[in-house]
Amino acid sequence: MTTSEVRIIHVTIHVPIERAYAFVHRPENFPRWAAGLADSLRPTERGWVADTPEGEALIHFSEPNVFGVLDHRVVLNGKPDVVVPMRMVPNGDGTEVQLVLFRQPGMTDADFKRDARMVKGDLGALKTLLEAER
Template sequence: MTVLETRIIDIFVDRRMDEAYAFASRPENFPEWAAGMSSSLHREGDRWLAETPLGQATVRFSPPNAFGVLDHWVMLPGKPMIYIPLRMIENGNGTQVMFTLFRQPGMDDMNFDQDAAMVRKDLSALKRLLEQQKPAGNAGS
């Protein structure tokens, strides 16, 4: 069994978890904050597809759940499936978002560092989006 090196990348979002999860769990919202989920992400039947420089990717998302799980799996032509564990947990009145980055087989240090930097950028974009939205129930405020 191959064990992959991991990095846990996390960020605190000043937004209630139920509200943060309601936004982040919708696949159609991923392109708004996840650069790797290009603007070409679209649903085709029961599958989500995205155009990438490496070809068309099929993306599978975890079903909506009460546990803050936002895992997804990316399949590229001729490549092993990439598993992306992503979690949201309640932290006080806000939400802790945690991304587990796996170092892919054959990935050098520079590419792993670049991948981690992209994840940090994506999580920062999610934080900005969530913190800029008006909280539910305060639409008239």
């Protein structure tokens, strides 16, 4: 059995989960807080597409749901799919956002740390954005 190294990155956002989820579950809002998708995420006839250093990626987002699931899958030609589990759960009057970052096969320590910093920055940007709109 093979497993991957993971980092669970989380942030507490001081807005109700209903409001936080209503914003984040919409792919068109990802560029407002997710730096990796900021400039290029767009709807196409094939679904949501983003430009990456490795080429065009198809992004599949989970359907809106009552469980706070915000998973998405990144599909690049010739590469294994990257699954990004993400959840929102109530935390009192606020929201806890959790993302599981999997270390991809062949990823260096430096690249894994860089990805973790980027995700932490993205979640921080989401917190700032949502809390500023209170």
